[in-house]
Each structure stands twice: as structure tokens, then as C-alpha cells.
Amino acid sequence: MGAPTVRLRRLAAELRQLRKLAELTREQVNEQTGINVATLYRIETARVRPQARTLTSLLDVYRVAEPKRSELRTLLKQSATRGWLHTFPSDLPERYASYIEFESEAREVLNYECLFIPGLLQTERYARAAISGGDPGLAREEVENRVEARMRRQAALTKAEPLRLWAIMDEAAVRRVVGGHEVMREQLDHLLRIAELPTVQVQMVPFDAGAHPGMTGSFVVMTFGEAAGPDIVYVDSQAGDLFLEEEADIARYNLVFTHLRAGALSPSASASLIAAVAEDLRPG
Incomplete structure (x- = not known):
């Protein structure tokens, strides 16, 4: 089938919840349907x-x-609608897809990165x-x-x-x-330009901030509109990519991001740091 759409994921979650509310096992549903x-x-x-x-x-x-019944029927129809990825000419790893x-389909992305520039902010050569x-x-x-993706x-x-x-x-x-040096300087200049978009915020956690809760690894929190379902946390690691959907996990990563935001430099101070690093990479 390929990667699930956000709406298909929400429909699945709704059906799981409805079965549990009906106090039925899958075996009992099988017997009745x-x-x-x-x-x-x-x-x-x-x-x-x-x-x-x-x-x-x-x-x-x-x-x-009703009206829940009609809502779920509409959700089923919408769940077939895919983004640009279905026309992408090449296969991508399932988790990445x-x-x-x-x-x-996300409305907002909270992205913390330890070692790389976030993918949404990368130049082609840096990527x-x-x-x-x-x-x-x-x-x-x-x-x-x-x-290309x-x-x-x-x-x-x-x-x-915009996201x-x-x-x-x-x-x-x-x-x-x-x-x-040339690729990295181009990347940092691009980062400064895109950080000027009103819907993009960029902050840096400086070395002298010492230990901080993001040191355990990079992560992404994606939030959606009410019609698309609950938040998702994505964690990328050498052991494999993880999608976390439990409320406790989402709350934990949101709290970590809140601490990171409070301990990071302001957006303007972050831009100054990025500009200084870019200047150090210029020839001469």
C-alpha cells in the first residue's frame, strides 16, 4: 500500500478506540462480521x-x-488522498516515505537536531x-x-x-x-535567509550552555489539525526510525523541546552566531 496517509492513520486509531469502547476483542468482531x-x-x-x-x-x-458515522465515512474517502510522494519516480525507505x-499534512513541526542542519532547511549540496x-x-x-525528495x-x-x-x-x-568550506558557507547563508520567513523560527543551543536535554538525540514533533489526528514524535537513530504516538511520549518530547527553547539563544542571537560561523568560513 505504501506509506499511510495521516487521515488513514487517524481512521485506524478511531476504529481501535471504538472497538475497545464496545468491549470487543478482534476475535469477537470476526464472529459478528x-x-x-x-x-x-x-x-x-x-x-x-x-x-x-x-x-x-x-x-x-x-x-x-450520527454524526460520528458520517464523519468516519468522510475520513475513509479522504484517506485515499495522497501528497506529492505518490508521483515520486523512485522508491524511498518505507519509514522515510x-x-x-x-x-x-502537518501544521507545525518542532525539530531538534544535534549534528545536522534540519532537512527542511538544507541546501542541495549540503543535503x-x-x-x-x-x-x-x-x-x-x-x-x-x-x-531530490x-x-x-x-x-x-x-x-x-505554509508549514x-x-x-x-x-x-x-x-x-x-x-x-x-564552500558548501557549508552556502548552507549557513541559506539558513540565515530562510530564518527570516515569518513561519520559521531558528534557535541555537551554544556550547557554553553545558549539558541539556537534547543531548540524547535528535527528534521531531509533528502536530496536525483536528481532522487529521493526534501528534506524532519521530526519532531517527542508528537502531532504526521510530514513530511514537502515545500521549506520554508526545508530552515528554514536547517538554524536552520547551526546555531546549528556553535554554537556547534568542532567534536574533542565534542568527548572529550563525553569521559569525559563516564569516569564519569565508576565504582570506
């Missing part, structure tokens, strides 16, 4: 999109009345150097596919209703010279 237990599991985890008649059967068993689908350097085993074609993602910042981005970086992210 004939829907295979494995199929029901896949529906409830957004791995498949239910057919309209399947949804109707589930709503009947769960005794769902899911991330892109979620990001394309190419970061992707190839971060995963030396990638073939050149795979690197270029990911660079990263560049297309950035349209979210300038669309009619709101709050990016916080450790100072290491701008100090580490990725791709050489």
Missing part, C-alpha cells in the same frame, strides 16, 4: 485501507451513530554531502533520490498555507563542516 482477525489488525494499524462495506460492518457492530506523508557521508553504503542513485519537501515552507517550523540546533550542527 466475518472480517478476518488479521485483516482487522491491519486496518487498526493503518496497514490497509478498509473498503466502504467493511467500514459499515464495523460501525454497525460498534453501534456508532511515512515521514514525508505525515510532514506534508548531498550529509546523506552520502551519513550512509557510505548508499549507491549514488539512492543518494540522488533522497536529495528532501528538496521537494521544502515546498511546504512556502505553500499557500510552521521551529528548528533548534546544537551549535555542533553549524560548526561541523559538511561538504567543505
Whole structure:
């Protein structure tokens, strides 16, 4: 099926909750509807999109009345609508594809990065150097596919209703010279320009801030409109990518981001730090 849309994810969560409220196991739902237990599991985890008649059967068993019934039918129709990724000519890793689908429908992204410039703020040359350097085993074609996808993602910042981005970086992210001095200087200049957008906030956590809660790793919190469902936390690590949806996890990462925001330099002071680092990279 490919990466789930945000609305399919919300529909799955709604159906899980309705079954629990009805105090039914998947086996009991199977007995009353004939829907295979494995199929029901896949529906409830957004791995498949239910057919309209399947949804109707589930709503009947769960005794769902209007207007909730119509709301979920509408959600099913909307769940088939995909973003630009479905026309992307090359395959991307499943988790990355899911991330892109979620990001394309998010209203706001809170992004903390330890070592890299956030993907939404990267230049093409920096992205190419970061992707190839971060995963030396990638073939050149795979690197270029990911660079292209990263560049297309950035349209979210300038669309009619732009994505709101709050990016916080450790100072290491701008100090580490990725791709050489020229590429890094170009990247920092770009970062300063894009930080001037009214919907983009950029803050730096300086080295002299000492230990801080972001030192355990980078993460992203994505928030959506009411119609698209609850927030998602995305954590990227060497052990694998994780999507966290439990309220406790979301609250924990929001709290970490709040602490980072309070301990970081102001946006204007952050811009001064970035400009100073860029100046050090200029020849002569």
C-alpha cells in the first residue's frame, strides 16, 4: 500500500478506540462480521485501507451513530488522498516515505537536531554531502533520490498555507563542516535567509550552555489539525526510525523541546552566531 496517509492513520486509531469502547476483542468482531482477525489488525494499524462495506460492518457492530458515522465515512474517502510522494519516480525507505506523508499534512513541526542542519532547511549540496557521508553504503542513485525528495519537501515552507517550523540546533550542527568550506558557507547563508520567513523560527543551543536535554538525540514533533489526528514524535537513530504516538511520549518530547527553547539563544542571537560561523568560513 505504501506509506499511510495521516487521515488513514487517524481512521485506524478511531476504529481501535471504538472497538475497545464496545468491549470487543478482534476475535469477537470476526464472529459478528466475518472480517478476518488479521485483516482487522491491519486496518487498526493503518496497514490497509478498509473498503466502504467493511467500514459499515464495523460501525454497525460498534453501534456508532450520527454524526460520528458520517464523519468516519468522510475520513475513509479522504484517506485515499495522497501528497506529492505518490508521483515520486523512485522508491524511498518505507519509514522515510511515512515521514514525508505525515510532514506534508502537518501544521507545525518542532525539530531538534544535534549534528545536522534540519532537512527542511538544507541546501542541495549540503543535503548531498550529509546523506552520502551519513550512509557510505548508499549507491549514488539512492543518494540522488533522497536529495531530490528532501528538496521537494521544502515546498511546504512556502505553500499557500505554509508549514510552521521551529528548528533548534546544537551549535555542533553549524560548526561541523559538511561538504567543505564552500558548501557549508552556502548552507549557513541559506539558513540565515530562510530564518527570516515569518513561519520559521531558528534557535541555537551554544556550547557554553553545558549539558541539556537534547543531548540524547535528535527528534521531531509533528502536530496536525483536528481532522487529521493526534501528534506524532519521530526519532531517527542508528537502531532504526521510530514513530511514537502515545500521549506520554508526545508530552515528554514536547517538554524536552520547551526546555531546549528556553535554554537556547534568542532567534536574533542565534542568527548572529550563525553569521559569525559563516564569516569564519569565508576565504582570506
